[in-house]
Amino acid sequence: MHPTEIIELMIIGIVMVSIVIIAIFLKGRWRKVGWLLALVIFVAYCIFFVSRPFWIDAKIDKKVELLCLYLEEHYPDEEWTISTVPHRKDGFKHLNPYFIDVVFESEPEVTYKYWVESKDEISQKGYSTNNDLEELKHLEEKN
Numbered sequence: 001m002h003p004t005e006i007i008e009l010m011i012i013g014i015v016m017v018s019i020v021i022i023a024i025f026l027k028g029r030w031r032k033v034g035w036l037l038a039l040v041i042f043v044a045y046c047i048f049f050v051s052r053p054f055w056i057d058a059k060i061d062k063k064v065e066l067l068c069l070y071l072e073e074h075y076p077d078e079e080w081t082i083s084t085v086p087h088r089k090d091g092f093k094h095l096n097p098y099f100i101d102v103v104f105e106s107e108p109e110v111t112y113k114y115w116v117e118s119k120d121e122i123s124q125k126g127y128s129t130n131n132d133l134e135e136l137k138h139l140e141e142k143n
Contacts, residue, residue, distance in 0.1 A: 002093040002094070008049075012041070012042075012045050015041060016038055016041060016042060019034055019037055019038040019041070020034070020035075022034055023035050023037075023038065053087070053088055056087060059098070060084050060097060060098065060100075063098065063100060063116040064082055064084065064100060066116050066118070066119050066122065067082065067100055067102070067114055067116050067122060068082070069119075070116075071102065075104070075138065078104050078105065078106060078138075079104070079105040079106075080102050080103060080104045080105065081102070081103045081105075082100060082101070082102055083100075083101045083103075084097065084100055085097045085099065098115065098116075099113050099114070099115060099125065100113070100114045100115075101113060101114075102114055104137070104138055106137060107136070107137050107138060109129050109130065109131050110127055110128070110129040110136060110138070111128045111129070112124055112126075112127045112138055112139075113125045113126045113127065113128070123140075124138075124139070124140040127139065
């Protein structure tokens with residue numbers, strides 16, 4: 001479990017326990033309102049916790065589509081392979097799933113990292129390689 005998830009669980013747990021303790025001291029209808037509020041918060045968090053990976057996947061798919069259009073526009077004669085972080089698998093939770101890796105066929109030893117905000121805001125944030133390359137063919141100048 002990622003530390004962020006642990007913090008989220010702790011915050012929700014504290015809020016839930018606080019509401020339940022307050023509800024215990026209330027009388028009649030207000031006690032039922034307290035229990036109902038605790039139940040609604042619990043169900044909402046469960047829905048959020050279950051649906052978040054699907055939401056991230058949908059956002060990544062949209063960003064990959066935008067990046068493909070960008071690459072086709074800027075590198076029309078090139079072929080490339082796009083990969084993303086498998087954020088649902090163990091060992092990858094510490095990585096940002098929104099960085100998209102691109103490997104061009106003409107430069108297979110270099111992986112370029114792209115960040116996509118919107119159709120008009122796509123930027124190359126870095127690259128990685130094991131070789132000492134003097135000149136990178138697809139390195140974009142930072143503005």
